[in-house]
Amino acid sequence: MNIKKYLNLKSLLALLAVTVLTFQQGMAQAQDAVETVSKNDGLGKMVSYYLLLFLLACVFIGVIGKVLQVYELTRRFQGKSEGISWDKVNGFLFGFFLIVGLYGVYWSYTVQGNQILPDAASEHGVKIDNMFNITLIVTTIAFIATHILLFAFAYKYKRTKESKALYYPHNNTLEKYWTVIPAIVFTTLVVMGFFTWKGITNISPEQEKNALQIDVTAHQFAWEVRYSGKDNVSGKKNYKLIGSLGGLNNLGVDLSDKRNYDDLKVSEIVLPVNKSVRFTLTSIDVLHSFYMPHFRVQMNCVPGMSTYFQFTPTITTAEMQKKTGEADFKYELYCAKICGASHYNMKFPVRVVTQSEYDDWVKEQKPYITEQMKEKYQLAMKENITSDKNKIVSNN
Numbered sequence: 001m002n003i004k005k006y007l008n009l010k011s012l013l014a015l016l017a018v019t020v021l022t023f024q025q026g027m028a029q030a031q032d033a034v035e036t037v038s039k040n041d042g043l044g045k046m047v048s049y050y051l052l053l054f055l056l057a058c059v060f061i062g063v064i065g066k067v068l069q070v071y072e073l074t075r076r077f078q079g080k081s082e083g084i085s086w087d088k089v090n091g092f093l094f095g096f097f098l099i100v101g102l103y104g105v106y107w108s109y110t111v112q113g114n115q116i117l118p119d120a121a122s123e124h125g126v127k128i129d130n131m132f133n134i135t136l137i138v139t140t141i142a143f144i145a146t147h148i149l150l151f152a153f154a155y156k157y158k159r160t161k162e163s164k165a166l167y168y169p170h171n172n173t174l175e176k177y178w179t180v181i182p183a184i185v186f187t188t189l190v191v192m193g194f195f196t197w198k199g200i201t202n203i204s205p206e207q208e209k210n211a212l213q214i215d216v217t218a219h220q221f222a223w224e225v226r227y228s229g230k231d232n233v234s235g236k237k238n239y240k241l242i243g244s245l246g247g248l249n250n251l252g253v254d255l256s257d258k259r260n261y262d263d264l265k266v267s268e269i270v271l272p273v274n275k276s277v278r279f280t281l282t283s284i285d286v287l288h289s290f291y292m293p294h295f296r297v298q299m300n301c302v303p304g305m306s307t308y309f310q311f312t313p314t315i316t317t318a319e320m321q322k323k324t325g326e327a328d329f330k331y332e333l334y335c336a337k338i339c340g341a342s343h344y345n346m347k348f349p350v351r352v353v354t355q356s357e358y359d360d361w362v363k364e365q366k367p368y369i370t371e372q373m374k375e376k377y378q379l380a381m382k383e384n385i386t387s388d389k390n391k392i393v394s395n396n
């Protein structure tokens with residue numbers, strides 16, 4: 001073996017070994033530091049250590065690059081041919097990243113896919129899940145096919161000394177295929193979505209009347225829930241009455257409306273299974289969003305107007321606990337609109353039970369209008385009448 005070449009290779013290997021060792025030491029130290037910091041200090045410091053780790057990795061790659069450059073230069077000075085074929089390296093990297101990337105897709109579908117929501121617990125939720133699954137299947141097939149073509153072509157047709165690029169600017173047939181096929185697929189998905197949503201929200205007056213009526217008011221940062229009581233009608237509210245009756249009337253319930261007196265204030269939403277329920281929603285400050293992911297339900301709560309969502313829950317909490325294998329599984333209502341500092345805390349418990357369990361529960365709920373509110377209201381009415389009389393007296 002040529003001594004010069006031998007020395008050259010030897011020094012290259014030595015340089016590489018030193019770099020790798022230094023990097024390993026640096027990594028180990030940074031890892032220790034991250035572990036200590038994450039135990040003792042806040043998130044900010046942990047982030048800066050990860051940033052340092054990233055910079056260290058960049059330096060490492062940079063050093064490797066320089067070492068290779070030195071290697072190339074020495075070869076050139078010695079009048080030798082190119083040591084590393086970068087076209088081959090690039091081609092190989094395309095093949096490598098195709099395999100790594102596809103494995104990443106497989107990993108995220110299997111590992112992270114397990115963290116997806118359990119089966120839809122409502123009638124319409126099954127339709128939404130079907131649509132979600134169809135979209136996922138179509139996009140996954142398209143994603144995998146196009147990426148295999150993209151990376152495999154770059155690998156297969158990597159530049160060699162013999163190859164020459166072909167000038168191929170246009171192909172009408174291909175253009176037709178990749179315009180028409182996606183257009184048909186996307187139109188089908190959109191039309192399917194349109195009809196599904198129409199099916200969920202188009203409710204006949206009959207269905208509307210027969211549903212269990214629940215009135216929900218969102219505010220920073222809680223939910224106020226009123227059941228409509230025996231008459232199954234929620235009484236009137238008036239925003240001008242919010243805070244009246246010495247601050248007791250936090251929802252602005254109109255006490256002159258008789259239908260309000262049987263309405264119930266609850267601290268938990270309990271729903272009978274397989275019975276249609278209609279939530280009427282509003283907000284008294286900013287936008288909130290009524291979000292019950294297990295039922296595939298989401299609707300904005302808008303100040304100054306009412307919105308609604310009507311659906312039928314199909315799986316009781318007890319059944320869901322068995323299904324998911326989680327003994328403490330609970331349905332919950334969340335706010336899905338970032339509405340302020342304590343937005344994250346806007347939760348409300350939801351429970352789906354059998355009809356008889358529901359009947360027992362609803363008997364124990366207290367009316368929203370308390371005795372104290374009634375007294376204050378009557379007192380206010382009397383004062384009004386007296387002041388009206390005084391007016392009449394003074395007018396005379």
Ligand SMILES: [Cu+2]
Binds near residue numbers: 335338339
């Ligand atoms: Cu919120």
